[in-house]
Amino acid sequence: MAMTMMTMTMPGFPPLSVVGLVFPSLLLLLFFLHRLISSIGNKTSKQPLKCYPLVASSIDIYRNRHRRNQWLSELLLQSPTATFVLQRPLGLRQVFTANPANVRHILKSHFHLYPKGLYLHTALSDFLGSGIFNSDGPHWKSLRQISSHEFNTKSLRTFVHSVVRSELSLRLLPILSSAASSSNSTLDLQDLLQRFAFDNICNITFGHDPRCLLPSLPNTLFASSFDDAVRISSERFNCVLPLFWKTKRFLNVGSERRLKKAISLVRDFARTIVKQKKKEFINLTNTNHPNNANNAAAQDLLSRLILSNNNGGEDDETLGVDMVISFILAGRDTTSAALTWFFWLVSRNPRVEAEILKEIKGIEEEGSRDDGGMMVYEEVRREMGYTEAALCESMRLYPPVPTDTKEAAEDDVLPDGTEVRKGTRVAYHPYTMGRMERDPYEYPVFQAGPRVCLGKDMAMLQMKSVVAGVMRRFRVVPVLAEGAEPVFIADLTAKMKGGFPVRIEARE
Template identity: 55%
Template sequence: MSVPDLEFSTSLLLCLIPLLCFFLKTTLTNFFSSKAGKLPRSYPLIGSYFAIKANMHRRAEWTGEIVTTLPNLTFTLRRPLGHSQVFTANPANVQHILKTNFSRYRKGELMHVTNRDFLGDGIFNIDGEKWKFQRQVSSHEFNTKSLRKFVETVAETELSERLIPILTSAAANKTVLDLQDILQRFAFDNICKVAFGYDPAYLLPSLPEAEFPVAFEDATRLISERLNSPLPLVWKIKRVFNVGSEKQLKEAVRIVREFAKEVVREKKQELREKSSIGSVDILSRFLTSGYYNEEFVTDVVISFILAGRDTTSAALIWFFWLVFCDPRVEKEILREIREKSESPVYDEVKDMTYTHASLCETMRLYPPVPLDTKVAMKHDVLPDGTAVKKGTKVIYHPYAMGRVEAVWGEDWADFRPERWLEEEAAGDGEGKWKFVARDPYTYPVFQAGPRVCLGKDMAFLQMKKVVAGVLRRFRVVPALEEGEKPVFVSYLTSKMKGGFPVRIEERVE
């Protein structure tokens, strides 16, 4: 070997020794950390890629299991190429993110670009003036007068004329139904009627096959996979060449957007033909707001479908599963339903305290949106001392927050609506339940702060209407193998893997 070659080899070795030492130190540190059962192993360059990849199918459960073992309920997940994400189930951090430092934690350009193909500039994918405008216009439809009208007309009609007849037929014919599909159809019809003044008639006795709902389901799944990809470069390359999952996403989004555009065109035609419309819906407000752009209004339609279709149906399927597993709770709900049966339609569901608590308890264990992501606009330090660099994704974790023993007690895994209730003494000696709400930063199922969900009250009224209408007449019996349990999966919203097969039985008691 020549002298220059020897010098080069020696220099290369000297350069590699520190890198090798760093690699061994990191590997050993993370090995022992992993053995302690806390953070996943992380390696130079690739971070915790192997752990992330292995748990892609159960991301909410996996990260929830990690975060609830840590004293400050927060951890930083190292991703490939030096990127990281902060996961937190700490209420003080959640308040810091969603309220105290609201302007510092936003959707951000990275999130906007990732979700743009599907959600565009809809309210769930933007910040700033466009977000404020959409929220302001939408807020007019969530006052008490509108909520009463929704329950007494839209929800009542969809329940009595569509859902109940389908369940009655299934009970008579001993048919197995996919309740997840049925409730998604119900919620889809509801949100289209109340937000757009449009009836897609998706919940009919024939349970018609339709291209849009299938495409919508595919789009939410594929955009979620894109959002959580451990190597974003992969989906970006696939999009450039229009192959694989990106080709599927493009086709699904095309179908979804065509449906939404058709809804917008029909509403525009209706507004042109009528000098005044008796009932003003959200879509009409946007079209007459003076800020009209077809693509933008199409984004609004898609966002409302996502909010109205997937969230309430997700909560209800887990509610029916948990109530079936606990006859004591079912008995108490039935008692309340029968007590309220003579009340006016709106008052009946508004005052169902025990049922309301049962729904809150359901969403504590199975939140419709189990994880929500913000992006730090500046360097920051969370209240628990966690350092956050500018551009870092910070994910608050409703799924994990419902499983924190220090907050919910040793029985956190139990379905117990009473944890939301206090018993008030009545004049006749009979106790009466009083609902006790939790701090929204401890229970951020509907977000909190300036972006708190506008449709929260409407969602509860709709869910209680379904519960009262269904349980008053039927038993919902899961059609699963003995010992089998539904599997929780989450995309943009949570679902039961493979649906929720049930048998419907008429009540005889």
């Protein structure tokens, strides 16, 4: 009895009776607050933001939760400075900007004041850990230096091209050819490109082929778990009241229960791969095997990172898992989203389609080909200028990452005069910047400054290879109702709502 009383009154902890009253009351308050926001905010609105006591602009946020990206763009385009401050519950503020001077300020000239921050790290750490896309400070700088060295090697780029070429010739093109032979066949091109990108990035990152793009289009556990982890983590980050998802995580219910299961599957699988790679490395370095640590046996990115930074401990293993997941996230949905919107735009612009075909044909007539009739690495890298420009224009209108968020480390004032308090989330919006007619826009699709995307050249190489491989053989014809246009949606990365149904026609 004495021990029970001592535990209940231990210094630093409230009495259990108080906890028993406060916690249910807090849950009840959250429930009624959620019902209030839901009942009022059931219709979209283009009216100016309204701010209410306690809930601030949560009603408008909730109303536009299914068109968040377009809604933010409308608000930014209405603002004279292309910046506005969103009032969140409990006095929190978030700054959104599409002002090029502000973006330069955040990403380059005052980079040290705008790290990823605690909010993003908290929302994504269960999934991404402390990987390069979810870290700041010395740890991020160390990861950046390690990764930068490997991304800048010609051998990795050549390996990337060989993986993409193999996936194209053995999987994607045969599926498109089969569809072209049937006049009534319809494919979801977005799904095919996501599968293509997932196979590619897994092979490139850690030498594993998930075989998502087999003719049967199988649903693999790793891929589906990765999808769930991305979607629910994004819901966390965009939640009107973060206390909602934190409470569900504490109680292990609903979406948080599904997220926990998905993350466990993804991280366990990645950890198994990392352990296998480290074991292979140890075997190679401890024997006289011809494929030792000093040659090209370690072609995938994970093997290269292990070779360049092998510590052999648990921390090194966790680092490998975090890096694998981060690179898959960066390399899968981004390239597939960019290509999906590219093929949609090309289908609506015959002149551009003709110019791209002219460029591909000209390179093929003058250049060399591999055994499968595909362009070689140097041709894709250097001689597809018009195609690269068309891809860049597509990403200007439909950026794979339409918004990116930082957190102010100190009080600051942006170039347009917007005051930023320490701890405020500050987001720049490439989707809006690509639609601003009154100002010259920057092009932050691949970020800029110290965090500029390391995989930019690799992504462009993959996309140009796909465009050349597909367009020289097939015409992509969207299957949409007359006058209908696909809807742009965004989680951590962008997609086309409901997929991209198309017919495939063989070119003569």
